[in-house]
Amino acid sequence: xxxxxxxxxxxxxxxxxxxxxxxxxxxxxxxxxxxxxxxxxxxxxxxxxxxxxxxxxxxxxxxxxxxxxxxxxxxxxxxxxxxxxxxxxxxxxxxxxxxxxxxxxxxxxxxxxxxxxxxxxxxxxxxxxxx
Numbered sequence: 001x002x003x004x005x006x007x008x009x010x011x012x013x014x015x016x017x018x019x020x021x022x023x024x025x026x027x028x029x030x031x032x033x034x035x036x037x038x039x040x041x042x043x044x045x046x047x048x049x050x051x052x053x054x055x056x057x058x059x060x061x062x063x064x065x066x067x068x069x070x071x072x073x074x075x076x077x078x079x080x081x082x083x084x085x086x087x088x089x090x091x092x093x094x095x096x097x098x099x100x101x102x103x104x105x106x107x108x109x110x111x112x113x114x115x116x117x118x119x120x121x122x123x124x125x126x127x128x129x130x131x
Contacts, residue, residue, distance in 0.1 A: 029060035031081075033089040035074020037067040046090040072099065072106065079108040089114070 030053065034046035043065060050061040066074035075096065078089030096110045 028086055029062050030057075031062050031064050031087045033064045033066055033074050033078050033081075033087065035066055035068075035071040035077075035089065035091055038065045042090060042092075049090060075110065075114070076106075076108045079110060079114055 032046055032050050032053070034043050036042040043063070046063050050063050053059075053061045064077075066077045068074075071091065074089065075091050078087060078091065081087035091114070096114070099106055100110075
């Protein structure tokens with residue numbers, strides 16, 4: 001493929017990304033739930049993800065901090081979100097695996113509702129809501 005064709009192909013993809021995102025979310029902003037308080041390390045990673053997503057998709061991404069119960073409140077918000085693809089979460093895989101053994105009952109079952117997404121900084125995986 002020549003340099004000109006490659007440049008045109010990349011330009012076409014760059015122009016199509018915002019249109020594709022608007023179609024998926026219906027023009028609504030995407031919501032990224034961070035299950036820990038603002039200002040912490042996980043919040044910082046979530047905000048960096050949000051910036052990158054906005055740049056890649058050309059669509060607003062709102063960071064929603066839902067702290068409480070060691071991350072359970074935020075994870076539950078992601079798990080119970082409508083399966084329309086507009087809600088994502090930054091939740092540690094290790095934490096959710098440990099919760100299944102530490103707590104007799106969680107307010108949600110993470111297995112059917114949460115699926116691994118983009119891996120995080122130190123091997124932890126991000127989670128996203130059911131599409």
